[in-house]
Amino acid sequence: MNLTINDLNKHFGPYHAVKNLSLSVNQGEAVGLLGRNGAGKTTTIRMILGLLQQESGSIQWGGRPFSRKEVKLGYLPEERGLYPKMNMLDQLVYFGQLEGMSKRAAKQEALKWIERLGISEYLKKDTGDLSKGNQQKIQLIAALMHDPDLVILDEPFSGLDPVNAQMLEGVIEDLIRLKKTLIFSSHRMESVESFCDRVYLMKHGEVVLSGAISDIKTRYGFKYVNIESAQPLEEHLTGLQTDFVKKGKEYQLQVSSMEQGLHLIEKLKSLVAIRKIGIADPSLNQIFIEKAGD
Amino acid sequence: MMRNFYLVFKQSFRERVTSKSYLTTTLALILISIFAISLPSLLENFADAKEEVAVISNAPEIQLAELEGQLTDWEWKEGANSQVSSLKEDAQEGKIAGLYIIDKGESNYSVTYFSKNNDVVLNSSLSQYLQAKNTQRIADSNGISAADQQALFVPVAMEKGKFTSENEVSVFVIYLMLMFILMAVMMYGTTIATGVASEKASRVMEVMVTKVNPLAMIFGKIFGIALASLVQFAAFFGSVALYLKSGIVEPAQSLGNFELNLSALTAEHCVYFFIFFLLGYLLYASLYAVFGSMVSRPEELNGTTMPISILLMVSAFSGILFVIDDPTSALSKFMAIFPFTSPFNMIILIMKDAASFAEISLSIGLLVLTTFAFGYFAAKVYPKGILHFGENLKLRQLIMRKS
Secondary structure (H helix, E strand, O other): OOEEEEEEEEEEOOEEEEEEEEEEEOOOOEEEEEEOOOOOHHHHHHHHHOOOOOOEEEEEEOOEEOOOOOOOEEEEOOOOOOOOOOEHHHHHHHHHHHOOOOHHHHHHHHHHHHHHOOOHHHOOOEHHHOOHHHHHHHHHHHHHOOOOOEEEEEOOOOOOOHHHHHHHHHHHHHHHHOOOEEEEEOOOHHHHHHHOOEEEEEEOOEEEEEEEHHHHHHHOOOEEEEEEEOOOOHHHHHHOOOOEEEEOOEEEEEEOOHHHHHHHHHHHHHHOOEEEEEEEOOOHHHHHHHHHOO | OHHHHHHHHHHHHHHHHOOHHHHHHHHHHHHHHHHHHHHHHHHHHOOOOOEEEEEEEOOOOOOHHHHHHHOOOEEEEEOOHHHHHHHHHHHHHOOOOEEEEEEEOOOOEEEEEEOOOOOHHHHHHHHHHHHHHHHHHHHHHOOOOHHHHHHHOOOOOOOOOOOOOOOOOOHHHHHHHHHHHHHHHHHHHHHHHHHHHHHHHOOHHHHHHHHOOHHHHHHHHHHHHHHHHHHHHHHHHHHHHHHHHOOOOOOOOEEOOEEOOOOOOOHHHHHHHHHHHHHHHHHHHHHHHHHHHHOOOHHHHHHHOHHHHHHHHHHHHHHHHHHOOOOOOHHHHHHHHOOOOHHHHHHHHHHOOOOOHHHHHHHHHHHHHHHHHHHHHHHHHHHHHHOOOOOOOOHHHHHHOOO
16 A cells, blocks of 8 residues: 655644655655654654644545554664563564464564574563664564554664674565565665665755655766876866865766766866776765755 | 553553562561561560569468469569578679568558669559458458458459540551552552653653554553552552461550551441542552653653652641541541542541541542543653653643644
């Protein structure tokens, strides 16, 4: 089923936390909700979850008003929390039961996930005694064990080492394969690029950029020329009146089009010996910094 | 919703009864009570050994065996006239409590005694005993019948009168009841507030609020902890009752000047006490839950829950200071019907036989309504509180804050 949000607004006192927000997520699609801290992502997610009441606008699930009771929802909040003095299995069974599962089914499903995420050895350990990464896995299991239709993952990679991050990537790929409707909020732009079909970039409560990632990159209107030379290029680049950033041995130049890029390369070639050269689309991270930054 | 209420209720109950603090408190309560009950008997057992008293009787009818049988608080030792000087020395050095030489005079006995500490109780007891012996002697010589002689020694019946009527429970027992409600509500209310604040601080609330309806969550928690408290009280009262029934000690009937007599306490009293305790607990527990949701960390609870503590104290102590002395006054009636003060003050009126059935029903009805209203209010503002982090919220902010 599709999630459709239209013209959502929310104030906290005089602060307009979410302004006229509209977005949609299709079944089997992963959509990235991006923005700096305080951009309005969590407020939006809380309105979807029904924890906050919107002042105007609508949230629909499959064309009908969104009701928490009718949607099987899996939510991994940004702020992680578990009962520290409860063991892992009991805790997962409790969370599963609260989602309507029978005790037996919750236990079976919890054990399956525990096995998959490689934390079987901590089965009877209090969660407060586990590492942050393992606690994160328990939270992920709690969000997914009841086979939700709508999955909201808020910063799922924070606190995970590269091995566990790869394990989580596998889980997310499975969710997409299983045609779940997925909202994904993260500051790890490479993950957003690899999983999400579309993104919504929020700033001060507003969507400032949205659409398919490839389209955004194409229409964003600039490219980067990366140049590596044996000689310093600062003087020449200043002479050419070009903005640049030095990153290690490389110089990164921002150009408005491919033509301008090629023209600049030709000019530089005539002035210095170029060791390495390339023209690339901006990364999502660069677009994020550009659009979300002040 | 009922299923999730039950799950939260079960979880809260299990979490509470398996906690170390719960088990320690229960055990400590039982042991302290058993110790307090046993204290008078223990003190008696540890009392000083009987003091030795030497007696030289020059009256044949005053026999050592009879003295030992009548004046049992002392160890009697028979002496001879030849031992007077050595026994006087013993008395002077404090080795014995005294030397008592009994002679038979014309009209009555006479006693010469030597005592370092001059035991007034011993002197008076011996004097009374000898006076009775003399009376018996005179009665015998005048041919008074045995029955009349017996009547001469029947003591005057002295009975302490009661200030209260037959149906009233003693003031001290009422104090105990009020203190019990006050302590229990504060103790378990604080447990609820701490539980909410801990869940908020550990951020597990972020997960819970998406899974459970706030009404089910708050009432599940309150009832779960209420059941844990009732189990604790049952364990406490059960253990104390079993201990008393075992006959190991004789329970004290008073504590200082206060009567501990429970004979006026009826089953009806106990049922009302239970109802007002439970409703009072539920009402204040809702408040504690709301206040618990206002802080970011459990350590900040003390200052935040202060208004509830003050309200509880005022309710309990207004009862002790005013209502108990004048339970029929208009103020007392108001305090016994107003929902926040009624759990304490209606108990006083009931125990003092000063409340009509209509007044009790009105008080219970208002208390039930207020408890539900506050439970509903708590469930409404609770999610706003638990999702707010950073600076502590004030109650006004919490109420005014839009969800």
